[in-house]
Amino acid sequence: MRSSFSRRVILALVIIAIAAGIVPALRYYRDFMSHVSTDDAYVDGTVALVSSRLSGTVSAVYVEDNWQVKEGDLLVTLDPRTFQVRVDQARAQLARARQTVDELYAQLAAARAGLELTESQLNQAVLDYNREASLYKANVVSKETYDQAVTAYRVAKANVALAQHQVTQAQAALGGDSEDHARYDRPIVQQAAAALEAARLDLSYTRITAPMSGIVTHKTVHVGHRVQPGEPLMAIVPTRRLYITANFKETQLTDVRVGQAADITADIYPGYVYKGHVDSISMGTGAAFALLPPENATGNWVKVVQRVPVKIVLNQPPPPDKPLRIGLSVEVSVDISDTRGPLLTSTLQKHFFRNGKPFTPPERLQIPPLPEILPGWPDIGPLPGGQSTPPSAPMKQS
Structure with a gap:
């Protein structure tokens, strides 16, 4: 009797354990079938390299590394004399x-x-x-x-x-x-x-300003340096233009579509999930655009699963207490249950097109008007196009 009771208790415990495990197992199976994920993902973004258009000597530097600047802020001035x-x-x-x-x-x-x-x-x-x-x-x-x-x-x-x-x-x-x-x-x-x-x-180019708002990084310029046109002086990383580059295996991209929801977790903030979506899928694998692409036309060929970069855009800017930085490692999980989205387009592109025609660029360089230089110059009159008729005009030939 005692052994029979023990078997019944053990059987009941097994049934309860199976019943308790069914729910998370079904949830895991559903998530496994409707999501693809990768840990080969990193924070990426547009980095603006600040350089000079002229050859000159640096007379003043107004920023340091990791300083926050706004678009149009003065960064460097060259000797204007x-x-x-x-x-x-x-x-x-x-x-x-x-x-x-x-x-x-x-x-x-x-x-x-x-x-x-x-x-x-x-x-x-x-x-x-x-x-x-x-x-x-x-x-x-x-x-x-x-x-x-x-x-x-x-x-x-x-x-x-x-x-x-x-x-x-x-x-x-x-x-x-x-x-x-x-x-x-x-x-x-x-x-x-x-x-x-x-x-x-x-003369206006001697005042080098920030082309966009962001954080100054990799500053290499100092007072007294002789700079040349196109020489990088510093870089500006915009905090609101960061995105995720997730390198998925080609076997995972069967049902990935533009617009699908994505969850991003960063190693630097464990437990916090950023919400985003698939913006676009690259037209080539990472190896195809490498500096030295692989040579597959050889005798000893081994098939390697290729990875395709997928651009993930955040739905909202990161919170102030959890900012992202370029190069951080993240994990990305994409919900592939809805496969009605396109394959060869970008969700950002439609925001800059109306009736098939572009109406505003996503990045536009703000060009300030030329300042009046050296106050006190003698006035020699307006430039061509804005002149007035002088009081004495020569007579026409009869």
Whole structure:
């Protein structure tokens, strides 16, 4: 009797244990069939390398490693004196170009006045010739006097032709358009204005600002360094543009689709789960884009399961007490129960397209307007396109 009772107790305990294990077993089986996971995943993000557009000497550095900066904050300044001199030279060249245009207009006015003078002289020579010709026919004046009148007429006519050529030459020096409403809209002024704008632009490049908000890392620049164009000075890691790169096995991607929910756990914060979704799936394996891709056309070939990078985007920014950092190891689990999503697109792309056309880029470099350089410069008037009509305009050629 006692052994029979013991068997019954043991059987009951086994039944209870099986019944208690069914629920978690079913839950595990359901999770196993509806999720794919990997621990080959890392935090990734866009890193902005800050560099100089000019060659110069660093005069001031305003940040240090791991400092937080905002878009547009001043990071580094280069010695601006050389570029200020170039701006001065360009302004002087622009003023000289305007002065040259004024001189050309003065030459055109003088040529027109000379033309009027020679035309008046020609009219007088015609009158003198007609009078001397009538007197010569009446044998009142000598042939010498008549020849002098003929010569004077021919000289006056040649002077008019010369004056006309001088007016044409003066108009050609102004580009053929002598209308005063476009007085300074000339190639020589436009070239000088473009040189001034380029000099001012180079001067503005001596102030290196943050292209985006983030954390300064890998700062290598110091005061007194001689930097070259394109040389990395520091890097800025944006805290709100981080994402996860999960390298799934190719055998796990059968049912992975864009838009599926994903759970992310970081080794640095055990127990905390970040919520995200599949943003896109890479068009190639990691080995295909490696610096030295594998050579499979060999005799000793061993099949290796390839891994495909999958981009996971967080649904919400990380909480302030649990920030993510580039390079951290994470584990990713993707819910593949819903396979209606696309395979070859990105969830971020649709936010920047309307009716199939882009309307705003996801990253846009903010270009500040050029500052006014060196206050106190003499005002030489507006640049081409904003000029006004001078009070004295040359007369048109009749």
